Amino acid sequence: MISKTVAIVGVGAIGNITTKLTSEEQINLILIDRDVVESHNLKNQPLYSKEDIGKPKAIVAAEKLKAKAYPEDLTFENINILDRADLILDCTDNLETRFLINDYCLKNKKPWIYAAGIKTKGTVMNFFPGEVCFRCIFKPVHGLDTCETSGIITEAATNIAFLQVSNALRTLSGEKVEKEMVRIDVKDNSLEKIKVKKQNCIACKGKYEFLEGKKQTKPTKMCGSNTYQIKEDFKIKEHFKIIKGITLFKDGRAIIKAKSEKEARSLYSKFVGN
Numbered sequence: 001m002i003s004k005t006v007a008i009v010g011v012g013a014i015g016n017i018t019t020k021l022t023s024e025e026q027i028n029l030i031l032i033d034r035d036v037v038e039s040h041n042l043k044n045q046p047l048y049s050k051e052d053i054g055k056p057k058a059i060v061a062a063e064k065l066k067a068k069a070y071p072e073d074l075t076f077e078n079i080n081i082l083d084r085a086d087l088i089l090d091c092t093d094n095l096e097t098r099f100l101i102n103d104y105c106l107k108n109k110k111p112w113i114y115a116a117g118i119k120t121k122g123t124v125m126n127f128f129p130g131e132v133c134f135r136c137i138f139k140p141v142h143g144l145d146t147c148e149t150s151g152i153i154t155e156a157a158t159n160i161a162f163l164q165v166s167n168a169l170r171t172l173s174g175e176k177v178e179k180e181m182v183r184i185d186v187k188d189n190s191l192e193k194i195k196v197k198k199q200n201c202i203a204c205k206g207k208y209e210f211l212e213g214k215k216q217t218k219p220t221k222m223c224g225s226n227t228y229q230i231k232e233d234f235k236i237k238e239h240f241k242i243i244k245g246i247t248l249f250k251d252g253r254a255i256i257k258a259k260s261e262k263e264a265r266s267l268y269s270k271f272v273g274n
């Protein structure tokens with residue numbers, strides 16, 4: 001594989017394995033993740049160890065695998081991070097980021113591969129410009145933003161990641177890949193291929209609501225345990241900094257463990273200030 005660049009969005013349960021496998025190829029890697037390592041991640045996210053708790057996942061993973069890290073929340077404002085990528089691998093835990101990637105890839109005529117899973121099940125699908133898109137299949141309904149990967153078992157995450165990476169390598173080398181949606185369930189070894197039709201949805205028609213920032217449903221509550229994201233305009237010189245268990249990012253975000261948004265905000269004012 002000659003100097004291709006792959007962007008992986010999300011370095012959680014599936015993303016850990018996808019990243020590891022992709023890094024073994026001659027590929028330039030860009031890792032984007034808004035989250036920090038938590039103790040419960042250690043059992044199914046092998047790139048992280050105890051010393052990494054509280055640190056941004058993108059930075060920890062990139063250091064281990066010689067990738068370029070973006071410890072950021074991918075939004076319509078910083079989506080140009082993806083400009084260098086030939087292919088985008090979605091390993092996120094939320095639908096909004098997927099709609100954003102879908103808009104971006106349609107507009108910029110780039111392929112992307114969707115991967116998601118919950119418990120013993122997982123889904124992988126290749127998306128190519130001009131064909132059926134993510135929004136043809138899924139509708140952006142408020143409240144759909146479930147934390148999918150938080151509950152995936154390692155065996156399912158591993159299978160999904162292997163499928164995603166094998167499709168990625170074939171796509172990069174110009175080979176034909178399947179256009180069906182592939183669903184697996186490790187509980188009974190089942191694999192199902194589903195034909196999906198292009199619906200000429202509004203994104204297909206060139207209306208990129210997520211890319212234009214017209215649609216935003218992102219909650220402040222993060223996936224996983226009781227973690228909140230607060231975006232303020234503080235500036236730090238480092239890529240990240242941990243103060244009293246609060247992780248501050250260079251892009252002006254803070255990730256705080258708390259029982260409610262109110263408590264997160266009060267901890268923030270107490271330790272970081274306004």
Ligand SMILES: [Zn+2]
Pocket residue numbers: 132133134135136199200201202203204205
């Ligand atoms: Zn569409």
